[in-house]
Amino acid sequence: MLQYNKNMVKNLTSIEIYHQDFLDKMMRIWPEFLEVKGFVLLKKNKGDFEELDENKILSIYYDRTGFEASYNEFRIEDYFDWCIEKPIENLALAIKLSEIWECKLKRDFPSYKFHIIIGFDGKFTTIRFHKLRDEEGSWIALENLDDYKNNSIAVRVVE
Template structure:
């Protein structure tokens, strides 16, 4: 890996966050585009939609299928993407706890379809993007990682 690639990867692994209108965003996503609460319904929806990355879309790999499902979950590259996704989720949770000790967040890793990492703040009166108790597919420990972040405290569930 060239040092310029390593530097870019480091910014994904240990990202810079920005605050806009009391919402927290990954600096490297298109967070400053116009967002409308009528489209997203709530602040949790805005943050969880804009603050996510599809691991297989971000890196070169050979786990692609031509038809649905578009990823070969048995391919070694898919399995590597799952490990990268879990590592991203853990590092984002830690960085959020350091950068915003007075805010609460929920960070997710989801495996199925394409490993995805996303986060949002816990907004009073709004449901989380995903909750294990209310989702049948979120009970698979290998498929979903949910990290609750409260200041310098983390709870993995």
């Protein structure tokens, strides 16, 4: 819980955020996750899910896990341009983001399990997640992580 003094309340009520870039970055750090038609998705824009066609999604991605892992992909360099030429810092940021996302997913969906997957190819870093489903396998098999010879892979298991 946060408690405020009067000066802080006055300052907080005067904040006006106009800069869309700032809002986009904050939404990735402490994102909004929504459950729509059984999918858990990272909210990227207003109205993202108004026309979510489950049948079309399943015909393209074959399962819910594949769609979630694809849709929920977030490439660090696309939002944090200060680290474009610093690949190891991108990776460090993704690891920290995965901790934040774990916290948020646990809080928002306490009865679900998730995999948060971090991929690093030496230049670019991606982070994505999907809900674990008994009827579908994981998007990346934990026992086969060393099979990805050209990429570094980490999976944070959220239970």
